[in-house]
Amino acid sequence: MTPVPIVLDGVTKRFASPRGEHREAVRDVSFRVEPGSFTAVIGPTGCGKSTLLSLICGTERPESGTVSVDGRPVDGIGQDIGFVFQTDAVFPWKTVLGNVAAGPRFRGVPRARAQALAADWVRRVGLAGFERYHPHQLSGGMRKRVALAQTLVNRPRVLLMDEPFSGLDVQTRQIMSDELLSLWELTRPSVVFVTHDLEEAITLADKVVVLTAGPATVKEEFDIDLPRPRDAREIRHHPDFVRLHELVWKALRDEVRVAYERGLGAA
C-alpha cells in the first residue's frame, strides 16, 4: 500500500445559516499532509474542524480552492478513505465480527475471506474472545476499538478521525492513543486527526495545525519532532513535549478565548 499526500490549497467553504445568510466555515485554508504521516488539527469548538474533514472525504465541496488526495482533486466520496467519528458508527444489530466484516462484504469480498480478515483485525485491536458480542455488551473503549478495526480492515490510504476518543476517560484515551499509534504503524495511512485536546494532538502527531476561531484559517503549523515509537503516558514527560506544549498553547490560547467570549455573547 503506497501512502498518499493530502493537499488543501486556498480552501474556502460557506454554509447557509437557518436565516439563509451565507457564512464562511473555512477560509483560505492551505496545508499538506505528507504521505503516511500523522497530522492533528486543533482549534476551538465550532471553528470548522469537522468541515475540513468533510471536504477531504468529498461529502462537501469547497466554494474556492482545491483539495487533492494523491495528486487528484477530490470530486466525490473517495474509495480509499476511512473515517472514525466521535460517535460509534457501529451496527448495533451485528456482532463484533459482523461489524468488522461489513466493509469487506460491501466491497464484494466472499464471506469466509471477509470473516477471516475481520477476525484478524478484531485480534489486532485487542478484542479476541469478543467476536460474538454485540456493541451494547461492550464498554465505550471496546466499541471504539470495533470502530477502528471496522475502518482499518479496509486498509484505507487516508484515515480521517473526528475526535474519535471523545467521551472516554483519560486513562482509556491514553490506552487508545497507544493502540492507534501501533495500528497506524502497521499500514501507515496518511492521517488527519481532529481534536480539542492539545496533549492528545502532540502525543500522536508529526504535525499540529492550529486553526483560528471560526471561520477556520490556519493560524500556525508545528512540526512535532518527538521520537517514535511513543508511549502516550511517557512522552508527556519528555522535555521537548513540555516545550512544544507551551509553544502550541500560545498559538491556541487566544483562539480559544475568542470562541469562549463569542459563546458568552450568544448565551
Ligand SMILES: Nc1ncnc2c1ncn2[C@@H]1O[C@H](COP(=O)(O)OP(=O)(O)OP(=O)(O)O)[C@@H](O)[C@H]1O
Ligand atoms: N451542513 C452544514 N450546514 C450549515 N452550517 C454548517 C454545516 N456544517 C457545519 N456548519 C457550520 O460551520 C461551522 C463549523 O462547524 P464544524 O462542525 O466544522 O466545527 P468544529 O470545529 O468541528 O466543531 P466542534 O469543535 O464543536 O466539533 C459552524 O458554525 C457550523 O454551524
